[in-house]
Amino acid sequence: MSATETQTEAESWVHYHDGGIPGRRRVLRGTGAKQTFNELPKIDFQRIYSDKLEDRKELAKEVGAACRDVGFFYAVNHGVDEEMLNDTFDALKRYFALPTEVKMETHNQKTAKFRGYEAFLEGKLDPSTRGDLKEGFLMGEDATDPEQNRPITPSTATPRNQWPTHPSALFWRPALYRYYNAMYTFSKRMLHIFALALDLPESHFDAITTSPMTNVRAVHYPPQAPDSNDVGIGAHTDFCWFTLVCQSPTTYPALEVLNANGIWVPVEPAPNTFVVNVADFLKLVTGGSWQSTVHRVRNVGGEERYSMPFFFSPNEDARVAVVESMRREGGVYEEFVVGEYFQRRLDIDRTTHLGGGRRAREEGWVLMMLVDGGGGGGIEKGNAHDNARRYSLYHKNNFIKPLKL
Ligand SMILES: O=C(O)CCC(=O)C(=O)O
Numbered sequence: 311m312s313a314t315e316t317q318t319e320a321e322s323w324v325h326y327h328d329g330g331i332p333g334r335r336r337v338l339r340g341t342g343a344k345q346t347f348n349e350l351p352k353i354d355f356q357r358i359y360s361d362k363l364e365d366r367k368e369l370a371k372e373v374g375a376a377c378r379d380v381g382f383f384y385a386v387n388h389g390v391d392e393e394m395l396n397d398t399f400d401a402l403k404r405y406f407a408l409p410t411e412v413k414m415e416t417h418n419q420k421t422a423k424f425r426g427y428e429a430f431l432e433g434k435l436d437p438s439t440r441g442d443l444k445e446g447f448l449m450g451e452d453a454t455d456p457e458q459n460r461p462i463t464p465s466t467a468t469p470r471n472q473w474p475t476h477p478s479a480l481f482w483r484p485a486l487y488r489y490y491n492a493m494y495t496f497s498k499r500m501l502h503i504f505a506l507a508l509d510l511p512e513s514h515f516d517a518i519t520t521s522p523m524t525n526v527r528a529v530h531y532p533p534q535a536p537d538s539n540d541v542g543i544g545a546h547t548d549f550c551w552f553t554l555v556c557q558s559p560t561t562y563p564a565l566e567v568l569n570a571n572g573i574w575v576p577v578e579p580a581p582n583t584f585v586v587n588v589a590d591f592l593k594l595v596t597g598g599s600w601q602s603t604v605h606r607v608r609n610v611g612g613e614e615r616y617s618m619p620f621f622f623s624p625n626e627d628a629r630v631a632v633v634e635s636m637r638r639e640g641g642v643y644e645e646f647v648v649g650e651y652f653q654r655r656l657d658i659d660r661t662t663h664l665g666g667g668r669r670a671r672e673e674g675w676v677l678m679m680l681v682d683g684g685g686g687g688g689i690e691k692g693n694a695h696d697n698a699r700r701y702s703l704y705h706k707n708n709f710i711k712p713l714k715l
């Protein structure tokens with residue numbers, strides 16, 4: 311049993327953090343157990359490239375069910391070049407093997423958007439741990455990087471990414487850009503499938519994703535002792551629109567997804583597949599009927615592990631709200647600005663080591679009940695601390711008001 315799980319005679323709870331805010335879920339077994347998932351659905355994505363709308367709609371139906379019931383699925387036959395994906399993993403191995411001083415040239419604390427190198431234990435998604443046992447490198451949308459081929463307007467003229475300049479590290483930028491551009495293109499198609507899954511026209515989200523917020527985080531998880539309290543990445547939900555994860559093939563699964571019974575479901579690495587998950591924004595705009603499911607990484611199989619999540623969100627200045635068809639009568643729905651919400655969540659992450667959770671609350675960030683979505687998360691009535699009731703973090707001045715249930 312890990313440090314994030316506690317046991318008393320009568321009950322056991324699993325603890326996690328959602329937007330920097332602690333939550334817990336009762337572990338349910340036997341007759342008390344709920345209907346929930348015990349594995350991730352595998353969805354064949356060949357149909358994403360079909361010329362026939364019926365094929366894409368059929369795919370969207372499966373995707374919608376997975377988003378509602380699990381919040382996670384495997385995308386198989388995604389069509390993104392396998393050799394390029396393998397080459398990118400090789401580049402990750404090479405990059406993280408570089409001397410620390412080469413990597414620290416681009417330390418992420420030097421940028422407002424947290425871009426660049428993150429050293430071991432600097433991330434701390436679960437404050438009950440000593441920090442995440444991982445190192446990473448974050449890059450993302452940046453109109454000043456010519457690889458992105460975007461018009462530079464005054465508002466986007468400031469560089470966001472940092473790239474190493476040491477000769478031994480020059481391979482890194484082109485390697486990461488090959489991956490970034492391929493995932494970007496795939497994500498745009500994926501967005502059409504999400505729109506269809508919500509019974510919206512395929513192009514519904516196009517207007518708010520003309521220059522989307524996107525990130526690749528390359529991550530290296532060293533092997534951790536199986537009996538330690540460490541985590542590779544602490545239990546959390548993602549704060550983007552959706553995430554695509556490529557994970558390196560380890561024999562023992564390291565990524566784990568929390569089901570409604572408080573059981574960590576392992577996500578086996580499957581060759582040439584993406585693990586796709588709904589994140590907080592998509593949960594938000596679906597009024598909570600799609601799950602942004604809690605997950606974590608514990609790399610206890612004795613192997614080095616590498617992963618490269620691609621995070622996708624709408625344009626920074628996009629104003630979004632719950633889609634019309636998912637609104638409930640009597641609910642209060644306000645628009646919020648994607649970039650503002652995103653930056654605050656980044657700031658909270660950045661300051662976690664410095665008491666970020668408390669500071670966030672002092673600054674007016676509050677935990678609010680979003681909606682009692684069923685499916686993967688389930689509903690746990692009667693316990694105000696239980697995050698299974700689907701709370702989320704919003705700023706009291708700017709964003710969504712609590713929904714009346
Ligand atoms: O490494 C992984 O498989 C997942 C990482 C993750 O959850 C994240 O970066 O948000």
Ligand SMILES: [Fe+2]
Pocket residue numbers: 546547548605
């Ligand atoms: Fe994540």
